[in-house]
């Protein structure tokens with residue numbers, strides 16, 4: 636008998652507990668590679684009104700200076716999510732993170748951002764920063780959950796529709 640396809644999972648936020656059998660440990664995470672770009676672009680276009688281009692992602696992969704850092708999360712052969720961070724100047728910048736709708740609410744987004752934070756720690760960075768659309772409740776919830784604080788608001792930051800960006804910052808060495 637053929638195996639049943641995986642059913643889409645839904646976070647059961649109303650009831651509190653999640654019933655999904657999947658956890659971040661059930662995904663394989665590795666550096667983004669050229670062969671991932673088609674799948675990454677498909678997810679990117681599904682997730683964002685202002686998606687990155689293929690060239691933007693390709694630049695993340697091909698970086699001998701280690702300024703650009705990226706990871707993909709896979710469930711079998713299927714792309715489940717990705718994260719991109721930049722390590723330049725005096726702080727790490729979380730540049731992009733997305734989880735495909737089917738795998739949301741499982742802790743994968745949090746896991747991917749925690750990997751970027753861990754990389755910042757390992758490199759000795761003190762600050763991790765990012766911008767997020769003011770209306771993006773899921774992402775704002777994720778960043779707050781990880782201890783980021785909203786430090787400013789950039790009015791009309793997003794060119795497409797002039798939505799405001801919230802700037803979030805995480806201090807990796809608080810109290811020092």
Ligand SMILES: CC(C)(COP(=O)(O)OP(=O)(O)OC[C@H]1O[C@@H](n2cnc3c(N)ncnc32)[C@H](O)[C@@H]1OP(=O)(O)O)[C@@H](O)C(=O)NCCC(=O)NCCS
Nearest residue numbers: 732733734739740741742743744745767773774776777780
């Ligand atoms: C934002 C995103 C990456 C979250 O990924 P995810 O795997 O579903 O998130 P997680 O399951 O790891 O959730 C971690 C925390 O985020 C918050 N969160 C996640 N989804 C949320 C939602 N729909 N509403 C409010 N908070 C939410 C919660 O605090 C959650 O912690 P909890 O489960 O203990 O309450 C995902 O929704 C996504 O890909 N969105 C589209 C792309 C995007 O907006 N990226 C961010 C650009 S700045």
